[in-house]
Amino acid sequence: MLTFEEKEAIIQEFPELTRKEVSMKRVNYHYEESLYDKTTVIYHLHPNGNGFVYVGDLPQYEAKEKGLVNIREVSADELRKMIKDSIDYLATEEEEAFDEEVEEEWTNKESSKLTLLQEDTLWNIYHGYNLEESFGSYDEAKAYLLEEGFRRGKR
Template sequence: MLTFEQKQKIIESFPELTRKEVSLKRLNYHYEDSLYDKTIVVQHLHPNGNGYVYVEGISGYTPDERGLVNIREASESELRRTIEDAIRALSTEEQWDEEEAVEEVWVNGQGQKLTLLEEEGFFNIYHGYNLEESFGDYGEAVDYLKEERFKRSGGDLK
């Protein structure tokens, strides 16, 4: 798990975000150029490492009722990708469903690789050319991969 300082450094590497301190030593990061009323990208980053990113309406995420995903356990690449996706969603009027489909490589401790592909509204997991599992939701596919002890590789196909 990344520390508060590591997450803060990653978030602050996005020059388009503005830091604002809130209660209990938490930080919010706003995207002031948002095309929408919503400007908060990172909400309540706490010194204990907890925090949230706004991803409402973005394909590939399973947000809570507020449109947020928790970043407590996020890796550096996951955090960067989530923030990039959030900024892109707040800066465009186009629907995310028309964006590039998900293509990710996941690897376990033994070096085995699985590929997660978004195809025709489904999230399919392949071992080589063989279909391993299929899910109707990105979050379900990621949960399955994590349960099987796979981690997203830095070598995504995208």
């Protein structure tokens, strides 16, 4: 296990992070250039070596509550990679993940049609010109449509 000092030395390799002391001798490190309200990359690094890195919903990590991964037992290379991934995550606009605007037609057994349309950062479901539902991700919208008995394309 890396010590508090070793972890701080690694964190300080990232000059874009700003150190902020919090309660009980813990420190946070923030990425002030974040494109989101969230700026904390390192959360509650404690002198006992415990702490967290914010990785959001990146699929390569098993983040716990609030997108945080515990760094108590990580290696130096793992910590560097997590920090780099966190900064990249906070520096990338969500919609850049999609090369083109998405528009899909979904149909149910009764031949009712809904349109799933990506608009800015939202995934909206329309019945004709009327907004039916709105979601923050494609997966949430897709799950809703499947639960409601709709399938992509024609039946």
